[in-house]
Amino acid sequence: MPIAPNRWPKLMHVEFDDKENTWHLFIDFERGSTFACPICGAACTAHDTETKKWRHLDFWDWKTYMHARVPRTDCHACKKITQVPVPWARVKSHFTLQFDAWAMRLMAEMPVNAAARELREHDTRMWRIFHHYVDKAMAELDLTRVKRIAIDETSSRRGHRYITLFVDADTMIVLFATEGKGMDTLGRFKERLAANRRERGAD
Template sequence: MDEARSLYIDFEREAEFACPHCGTANKVYDTEKKLWRHLDFWNWKTYFHARAPRTDCTNCNIVTLVPIQWARLQFHFTLLFGAWAMRLMAERPFNAAARELREHDTRMWRIFHYYVNQAMAELNLTQVTWIAVNETLSRCGHRYITLFVDVNTKIVLFATA
């Protein structure tokens, strides 16, 4: 079984946090316990445990979970873990990246889809005038990958297997 280490992060008593909507400083209304997988520390899996504060904004009257700087709130990995996972998945098969990170490959696919969908949402296609299509052999057995690329910027617009 993998050994794991935990880091506990907390905020000071009477701390105030800015409302994510209007920026007004507010005291903590309540907290939610959260857990995130972080990069391994030597040979140990490392987890961050934190009480994520919620504020009851005095200005806009909304109870809101305060954004966490090191992770997305509905994501079970730190941002650094997600970035490292994406780097590994760019260089090797997802299963190999998952084995190195000691995570299930379906969790790697969730990280991959999140960042690809985010990049696609931010992609501006209004200036695309020429598209190149390239089909290449993925592995023996006639499995192909098709790429659609903007000729001017060399940005991949779409890829499919």
């Protein structure tokens, strides 16, 4: 049973911190709300909750944060206590999905460090967002139909650090990227191709 519509999230109140120049949105679920067990999907009530915070899109020039009690279900069907995923953020993320999308758009147009300065976040957090979505996209690629590849070796730091890209020569889609150059990178790409074939039962 899915989360009941119009019962969670519910905006309870909004606060403005004039010292930090930040907005804080406090949301909650209604008493008696039911949630789908993340494991088996059975309808459950909240067993307990944990308060969490996420960075959201800025409101004008001010940072905005969402706060919510996140419930755990004690499922009578599968006998597991599991935290319910929220619809506005990835599991274990400190950012909302809308913030992720904003960050990825910026990182597509500028270096990650520059995007981090623009967003007023540490660059390591931006790299985590970047790697999550890039790794997900790479994992979804079907390499079993690739016929021709192009290889490009480029220096990321004035000749001192190389990155090798493997590209589908027909679609111009990046298939694999790895640090270094030479035969070692070919071996890594071969392993990536083999793993992709196994995942899709092409062996």
